[in-house]
Amino acid sequence: MRWGLLAHADFRRLWLADALSQFGDRINLLAVPLLAAITLRATAWQVSLLRVLETLAFLLLALQVGVWTDRMRKRRVLVLADLGRAVAFGSVPLAAVAGVLTMTHLCVVVAVAGVLSVFFDVAHRTYLPGLVDRDRLVEGNARLQANVSVAAVAAPSLSGWLVQLFGGAAAVGANAVSFLWSACWLRRIGAPDRVPVARARAPLRREIREGLRFVGRDPVLRANAAHSVCVSVCQQFQVTVAVLFLLREVHLSPGVIGLLQAGGLIGAVLGSVVARRLGDRFGAARVMWAAALLWGAGYLMIPLTAPGAAVTWYPIGNFLTGLSIVVLNVHQLSYRQGVTPEWLQGRVAATSTFLHFAPGPVGSRLAGVLASTAGLRGTLWLAGAGVAASALWLVCSPLRRMRRLPEAYEEERTGSHGT
Incomplete structure (x- = not known):
């Protein structure tokens, strides 16, 4: 009882995966603009474009993604979104080491990650009711909200130190690892990833x-x-x-x-x-x-x-x-x-x-x-x-x-x- 839902093995795995994804998202908010400004000598307009690309998918695709995720296995969507973001952001340090990193590359990475984040966020908001009893939703959401709050304040400081000590590309690479680790925790959830009940598609x-x-x-x-x-x-x-x-x-x-x-x-x-x-x-x-x-x-x-x-x-x-x-x-x-x-x-x-x-x-x-x-x-x-x-x-x-x-x-x- 002291640990509440954290004693629930599957919820604990979801909670850990969520914490890693939240930190990954928040690290990007600072690491990507710093990488663009310091390494790629981006202008203010180019840096603002990165921010637009991060959120544009939520405006253009959120409603459609809601329809699609109602037809899909929720955990599979979460895992694939995490893996996709790990690959996208992982390409940044590889390109930097090879000396071929450009603003165009970074913009494409941010745009692709934005689309995957829409899928992750919508699926994540609908996965908890299938994992825990409905009378424990408040407790579960409270623990997940704590991840959001801690990441919102702690991750920018961590991101700043990573950029200062290792460079912007390395900080983005560390973020890619966080998404990969999140996917591993999600894969370990033992509850069946239920197929939505088939309905006539409108x-x-x-x-x-x-x-x-x-x-x-x-x-x-x-x-x-x-x-x-x-x-x-x-x-x-x-x-x-x-x-x-x-x-x-x-x-x-x-x-x-x-x-x-x-x-x-x-x-x-x-x-x-x-x-x-x-x-x-x-x-x-x-x-x-x-x-x-x-x-x-x-x-x-x-x-x-x-x-x-x-x-x-x-x-x-x-x-x-x-x-x-x-x-x-x-x-x-x-x-x-x-x-x-x-x-x-x-x-x-x-x-x-x-x-x-x-x-x-x-x-x-x-x-x-x-x-x-x-x-x-x-x-x-x-x-x-x-x-x-x-x-x-x-x-x-x-x-x-x-x-x-x-x-x-x-x-x-x-x-x-x-x-």
Whole structure:
């Protein structure tokens, strides 16, 4: 009981594989741009192109991938995606050693890895319900969210040291090894990799619409989707200008800025520990809308940051933000997995992924405009106000009148759709 699901051998293998993949993804966020800038002398436009290629597949393919993964063995998709990314990134140090590495090569690698990441993420979000009992989804998602949080903060530092000590190509090669190791852990999972129940295949558009319609019909999923879209835009305001704000208006050094980010890590790790307990104590429905409000409160503290003692507002706001995001994500994901029929899991997960990533470019573009008109601090105030107002989607939804979330669909309902 002390170890919970980590005592479950198959979940433990999934958890280890997920940790390795998360670190691999996060190492790339810094190692690839540094490799391009230092080794290949890339321009700012070329470096920004790499970032676009990393996320473009989520915008173009996420909904289609949801349909395809509903027809596939989920673990096989995860393993093949990891192996494909290992091969793609493994080609980078080999090309560097041979002296033939170019920006074109790096762009192709990033684009291919982006497509494979879409398959991995969608399959990963739908694999857990087939591995553990549904009453343990919250615990499982909390432990997987901890991987995301730790990797988000720890991996960039590790990536920076790898690049500094061994060079960018070697750091990308180490990342390739992490994906290969992840695939090995996934292969060791003993639970049968079930073949989805055969169903008459409809045209791709119709199957995509089924996922969108399912999210639109469920009032809780619909509120979560609306909240995700609005928050995604406002998050980009904060992500785009926060570092510039701390450098130019609070006059902090890069080292101190990095130290202040630890507040978010501590909050996120704590959130993964207490998410299930909060749901048991107060009810998951209440926890979801309360976490959304707390997220807004954390964002509203960040623009209060100023030189001197007022600098503490930043780590406090970051702590509350990290805590609330993880608690909210754990219960949102567990609810979605619990109420979605198995035959529709991939499409519903893909719909959520698409809605999260699609507004990002719009938010980034608006952030640049706002920073030049409202200023850096003003943009952060708008980000905080936007995230706080976005919580109304959940507060005004049926969640406000509920304590606990509805149970998963009845077995006969799931079975009737799957036959």
